[in-house]
Amino acid sequence: KNEVEQSPQNLTAQEGEFITINCSYSVGISALHWLQQHPGGGIVSLFMLSSGKKKHGRLIATINIQEKHSSLHITASHPRDSAVYICAVRPGGSQGNLIFGKGTKLSVKP
Amino acid sequence: GAGVSQSPSNKVTEKGKDVELRCDPISGHTALYWYRQRLGQGLEFLIYFQGNSAPDKSGLPSDRFSAERTGESVSTLTIQRTQQEDSAVYLCASSWTSGIIAEQFFGPGTRLTVL
Numbered sequence: 001k002n003e004v005e006q007s008p009q010n011l012t013a014q015e016g017e018f019i020t021i022n023c024s025y026s027v028g029i030s031a032l033h034w035l036q037q038h039p040g041g042g043i044v045s046l047f048m049l050s051s052g053k054k055k056h057g058r059l060i061a062t063i064n065i066q067e068k069h070s071s072l073h074i075t076a077s078h079p080r081d082s083a084v085y086i087c088a089v090r091p092g093g094s095q096g097n098l099i100f101g102k103g104t105k106l107s108v109k110p
Numbered sequence: 111g112a113g114v115s116q117s118p119s120n121k122v123t124e125k126g127k128d129v130e131l132r133c134d135p136i137s138g139h140t141a142l143y144w145y146r147q148r149l150g151q152g153l154e155f156l157i158y159f160q161g162n163s164a165p166d167k168s169g170l171p172s173d174r175f176s177a178e179r180t181g182e183s184v185s186t187l188t189i190q191r192t193q194q195e196d197s198a199v200y201l202c203a204s205s206w207t208s209g210i211i212a213e214q215f216f217g218p219g220t221r222l223t224v225l
Contacts, residue, residue: 033214035216041218041221042216042219043201043203044216045213048212048213088153094166097155097158098143098145098153099155100145100152100155101152102151103152
């Protein structure tokens with residue numbers, strides 16, 4: 001079993017829909033990252049959080065440390081949101097390495 | 111300022127040859143990470159440098175893989191006697207510290223193909 005599990009693996013949505021991507025992990029962590037990987041391969045860090053909730057524009061990330069679960073929400077989705085969204089956790093006590101989920105491929109249709 | 115840069119962007123090599131991949135982190139970033147992404151797979155941690163501390167090599171898959179970093183600047187990932195399973199995109203990231211609040215900035219990656 002992977003230490004970081006994401007669901008769904010693939011997601012197709014219509015423009016304007018509210019989207020939720022889930023991440024569950026099985027190890028103790030000091031932080032959780034949400035990353036966005038565009039079709040060209042470039043990776044951008046969206047959020048880094050260790051508790052609670054963060055919001056940036058149409059993106060919202062939440063984490064529940066007790067339940068070892070995080071969600072990434074996209075409101076009013078747009079075709080330019082189409083990308084692979086990756087959850088990564090930093091194990092507690094680690095020097096800095098991340099453990100990655102396999103990613104969720106999102107396709108937003110106009 | 112400039113982001114993380116990597117070179118080459120693409121590398122095709124023959125099985126058994128050695129390759130060197132280069133990463134230039136963002137100036138001032140003390141932490142530097144190497145990751146690998148094989149086709150259809152998730153990212154895997156390879157190695158981590160933080161300032162002058164001993165690197166965390168726990169992710170290196172075999173002794174054919176090694177990495178060096180000069181101070182807090184350029185890093186080189188070397189793969190000796192390449193195998194076809196080494197084909198992947200190799201990503202470098204840097205952050206201004208290794209602390210838990212440190213956001214990692216990723217380079218564009220080097221796509222390695224071993225024939």
